[in-house]
Amino acid sequence: MAGVNVFIETDRLMLRRFTVDDLELLVELDSDPEVKRYIDNGAAADPTDLAEMLQSWLGYYDRYKGYGFWAAIEKSTGLFVGWFHLRPGEGAGPREPELGYRLRRQVWGQGYATEVSEALIDKAFAELGANRVYASTMMVNVASRRVMEKAGLRYVRAFHVDWPVKIPGDEQGDAEYAIDRVQWENDRAAGLGAATDPP
Numbered sequence: 001m002a003g004v005n006v007f008i009e010t011d012r013l014m015l016r017r018f019t020v021d022d023l024e025l026l027v028e029l030d031s032d033p034e035v036k037r038y039i040d041n042g043a044a045a046d047p048t049d050l051a052e053m054l055q056s057w058l059g060y061y062d063r064y065k066g067y068g069f070w071a072a073i074e075k076s077t078g079l080f081v082g083w084f085h086l087r088p089g090e091g092a093g094p095r096e097p098e099l100g101y102r103l104r105r106q107v108w109g110q111g112y113a114t115e116v117s118e119a120l121i122d123k124a125f126a127e128l129g130a131n132r133v134y135a136s137t138m139m140v141n142v143a144s145r146r147v148m149e150k151a152g153l154r155y156v157r158a159f160h161v162d163w164p165v166k167i168p169g170d171e172q173g174d175a176e177y178a179i180d181r182v183q184w185e186n187d188r189a190a191g192l193g194a195a196t197d198p199p
Contacts, residue, residue, distance in 0.1 A: 007070050008123060010115045015070035015084060018057055022071060025080045026050045034105050037167075064088055066128045067097060072116060074107070081107045086120045089134065097124055099135040101147075108143070117151035125184045134178035138170065145175055152187055153177035 005017040030036060030045040060068030069085040082103035089096040099120055101113050117135075124130035135153060137144040149155075160173040179187075 007068075008116075008119055009075070010119050012075060013081065013112060013116055014073045014075050015116065016073060017061055018054060018069060018071050018083075020054065020058070022080075023047070023051055023054055025071070026054060026083075029080075029082060029102065029104060032105055035102065039102075060087065064094060066123070067094060072101075072103070072112070079107075080104075081112060084116050084120060086124060086133075092132075094128065095130055096132045096134065097128070097130055099133055099151075099153075113144075113147040114150040117147060121151060121153075121179065121184065125181055130181070132178055132180045133184075134176060136174050136176045138167065139172040139175050140168075140170075145177070148177040152184070152192065153179050154183065 004014075007015045007017065009015070027045070027047050027050055030050060033044070036043060036045070057069040064087070067087050069083055069087070071083055072081045073079065074081050082101065085100045086097050087100075088094045089098045099117055101117065103113060121133050124133050133153070134156070135148050136159075137148070139145075139158060145155075154177060156176040156178050158173045158175055
């Protein structure tokens with residue numbers, strides 16, 4: 001792991017900073033129509049667009065301490081399994097970061113999304129001074145909604161966004177989930193969440 005800029009580790013995964021050399025990993029991830037089912041209705045992303053997106057992600061590390069996008073690596077195999085982000089919320093800033101993730105299909109159902117989401121939520125409140133963490137997904141994306149619930153987020157509202165690509169089920173809108181500092185502290189006191197695990 002020498003030279004790897006590790007942001008956080010969980011039992012099974014390591015999150016590290018992206019580099020310019022990771023473009024092919026993103027291209028491969030976004031080439032799976034099932035991974036992109038609720039994003040662009042399964043269409044693969046253009047590599048040029050992904051290269052621009054990656055450059056934007058790299059800029060987060062300098063602009064926001066503790067926030068950004070990270071490559072998720074399986075510690076036992078070194079496999080790139082996808083990415084997670086904890087980024088300043090739109091219009092809210094670092095005190096209300098947004099949680100997000102995208103994982104390779106071959107690791108779905110293994111609990112990785114929940115495992116890392118819990119760790120990022122804990123880091124946001126315990127180390128980064130967040131007051132609220134939120135995430136959103138399509139109402140029909142039941143699997144992603146379940147991850148949010150397992151990670152401790154609470155359903156807040158349904159809302160509608162005029163996305164550029166029509167996706168089956170988008171008429172039901174998107175769902176927002178969130179947890180605030182008081183709820184997180186209460187969960188910890190009740191023995192819920194990764195933050196209460198022994199060191």
